[in-house]
Amino acid sequence: MDIKVALVGNPNTGKSTLFNRLTGLNQKIGNFPGITVDKKTGFMKMIDGKQAEIIDLPGTYSLYPKSSDESIVFQVLADQKNSAHPDVIVLIADASNLKRNMLLYSQVADLGIPMILALNMIDLAEKQGIEVNVDKLAQKLGIQVVSISARNNIGIDRLKQAIANTTKIATQLQDVDVNSLAPEAINAIKSKLNSDNDYYALQVLHQHEYLNFFSNQEQEEIEQIEQSHKFESSKVQAAETVVRYQHLSKLLADVVTDSGRAQKFSFSDKLDAILTHKVWGFAIFLLILFIIFNAIFAWSSYPMDWIEGGFGFVTEMGHEYLPAGMLTDLLLDGVIAGLGGIFVFIPQIAILFAFISILEDTGYMARVTFMMDKIMSKVGLNGKSVVPMIGSLACAVPSIMAARNIENWKDRMITIMVTPLISCSARLPVYILIISLIIPSENLFGIFNMQGLALMVMYLVGIVAAVLVAWVMKFIIKTKERSYFIMELPIYRMPRWKNVFYTMYEKSKTFIIEAGKVIIAISIILWVMATFGPGDRFENIDKKYASALADTTRNTAHIETLIATEKLENSYVGILGHWIEPAIRPLGYDWKIGIGLITSFAAREAFVGTMATIYSVDGGDEDTSTIRERMEASVNSKTGLPVYTFATGISLMLFYAFAMQCMSTVAIVYRETKGWKWPIIQLSYMTAMAYVAALIAYQLLK
Template identity: 85%
Template structure:
């Protein structure tokens, strides 16, 4: 690359949007060296055929870190040996709230790295009556100042040109005299680390223990300097912040003219008065949830039917035209059946993530976080816990990683422990499959879809369970740390439809390829285990029905179904299922469901693929063509009752709602907690909770 550029800015300034605009699809996500914090990099084309590597650093309000993510910013900017250390910094600010954003600018400027100030969302600030004299501001700061709107693709060509041509270090550097805060300690550090930058030395005093580029000897010597000069970090930080804001006031006094202060937030305030109301806010949130889950069933019914019909046609055509044999059976009853179990749920996955993307893009999800803080604080958590928990609707793995932003250790641990209880997208196929079998597809008053209502109830059950478990852990886990919650509510905006459709595509693709690999592998293994048995069991079954199959007076299709069923029960997978059946019979499950429970420990959604494979091998009945029809028609051979009764279906959904059936989640909890203690506790309590809830539900409803 010709140049390396770091994007730095406060949260909610549009930094990530700018990153996406500059880099397009030329992006990759990894980890910063030595720490499990996401590192987003991409390539941008600049003017004059230059190319730039763009690095999107985590959002932070200042260089003083409050989380692991924020500590990365100073590490990258301070360490010239870091692979992400930039040649140029683009400091992204919200033009409608410039003074607050400029605190971070003034800190970064004092590090002496060439930089550009990007005033983002200028279209919104103009509507709010805010005028910024960018030429005068550039003259005072001594850097290029560029007006942009990353969301609307305004000013990005000028920004690229500025990046390509900048060599300037901010002339404001050291205009705020911070040497007075700890002169002797700063001088000692400057001499120790061989720098002439006062602010760099001051930051080393503040956060040297977070800086990985200092070895153990360096750390001990810096700690000795800090103690010998009685350096008090919190007092120095407070004094610095006051001094910087005073200086920024003089810089911005004749640069920013706010003509719309009175009406600036009137629209947002009126909306927030309703959407974050202690009663109406929750009622509206529940209504939005119902609309989402109602749409998941109502809008996806036709695409699901088309996909099921398509895979049914492929299977029947394959058996008709392909040569009979083991390879054909493996392809159609193993691979194709597994693929059908994946693709049929793409419409629901796409619809769910479309709604989540819209709620995030409009700014409403931030309001949900704000409202939930009141509930969270009563169970020992804070509003920051809501971010991972809402993210848990998609997947627990990145959500547990997002808990790093929670400063309080106890809050972070409780969040990690309860986040897997939130119903993720992997549970969605299981819920939809079971609900479509046990709940009739009817509308109340022509509007309320009963199946959609049932799906919403399952999600609410998972959230209530997470809150209750958090309340218990609040008592069990001891800590003296105090927690706090500070967040900035973004302004309301129209969703970016391109972003919404891209999210739908990406999440659907991830589901197909990530979950799909596991499901296909399990489907093939299951087919092999279901197609073979120990000893000569299969031969004996063939001999048992040999005369019946040649008797033209009997229904040979029915006889073939009996043969397939009996072979399945005597296969390796059937033997395993019957072995565990006594443990799950009180829950209302048969041995086939038991196989699904075992395979879905790899990934919850594997239950669907497992059922597809087992019922394909089983024969499924003459008129049954889809998984749902085959499962709905299945009857318990001992009781003569439907396997998927209402009681058994509710029991199974509750088991999946609470059980820890995801190896990836266990692995990420191990990595985040640095040991097996918490993953084992989590696996034990969730499995126990799932079994007891399923047992009680079945025994009460049967």
């Protein structure tokens, strides 16, 4: 790359939107060297034809870190040997709240790296009656200032031109005498590190323990300087913040004019008074949840039928036109059947992510976080725990990683431990399949779709369970740290429909690719295990029914179905299923469901693919019914009753609501907690919860 550009800014300033605008799809995710914080980089072709590497640093309100993510910002900017150390900094500021954003600017400017100030959301600021004199601000700061709207692609070319041309280091803030805050300690650090930058030395004193580019000996020497000069980090930080804000007030006095402040806050406050009300706010949130889950069933029925019918047609045509044999059976009854069980849920996955994207884009999700803080604090969490918990509606893995932003260790650990209880998108296919079998598709009181209501209840069960487990862990996990919650509520906006549709596409594609890889592998293994058996069991079954098949007066199709069923029970997968059946029979499960439970530990949604493969092998070549029809018609050979009764269905959904059932989640908890202690505890308590809840539900409802 010809140049490295770091994007720095407060949360909610549109930094990620600008990153996407500059890099398009030319992005990749990795880790910063030596740590498990995500490093998001992309590549951009500049106006002059040069190539730029764009690095999206974590959002932070200041250079003083409150989490491992925020500590990365100073670590990258301060260490010239760091692979992400930039040649140019683009500091993104919200033009409608410039004073608060400029605190971070003033700190970064004092590090002496060439930089550009990008005033984002300039169009929204103008609508709110806020005017920024860009030329005057640029003259005062001594750097290029560019007004942009990343959301609406305004000023992006000017910003690219500024990046290509910039060599200027921001004028140091003359009124902020950093050295006077702790002169002896700062001078000692400058001498030791051979640096002439006062602010770099001050930040080293504040946060050297976060900086991994210092050796153990250097850390000890810095600590000795800190102690010998009686450096008090919190007092110096407070004094610096006060001085900087005093200077910024003078700096911006004749730069920013706000003629619409009263009107702007009046509208926002009126809307928030309703949406964050202690009673109506929660009622509205529950109503929104119901609308989402009702839509998941109501809007997806036709496309699901089309997809299901399409896979059924492919299977039927395959058996009719492809040469009979083992390879055809593997392709149609193994791979195609398994994939069909996943593809059919694409419409519902897309609808779920569309709604989540809309709630985030409008700013409503931040209000949910704010509302939940009081409840969360009573059960040992804080409002920031809501972000990973809501994110778990999509997937627990990135949500557990998002818990790094929680400053308090106890709050972070409890959040990690309960986050997998929130029902993720991988559970959605299981819920939908079971609900379609046991809940009638009709409206309650002519309004409420019963299947949508059942799906909403399953999601609420996960949320309630997470809150209750967090409350228990509040008394088990001990710490002396104080917990606090600070959050800025973004302004209300119309959702970006292009972004919504892109999210639907990306999440659906990721679901198919990630789930598809697992499903294909499991389907092939299952097909092999279901097609072959030990010894001469299959030969004996063929001999048993040979005379019946030869009798032309008998129903040949029925006999072939009996042969397929008996062979399945005597196959390797049947033997394994019967071996574990005694442990799961009290839950209302047969051996086929048991196989689904085992395979779904690789990925929860693998349960659906497993059922599709097993019932495809069980049904024989002539059976062209769908997986739901086969499961609905399946009968317990011992009791003669349907396998999927209401009691069994509720038991199975509760098992999946509480069980870990995901190798990826176990792996990420191990990575985040740096050991096996917490993953083992989590896997154990969730499995126990799942078994007990499923047992109680089945025994009460059967």
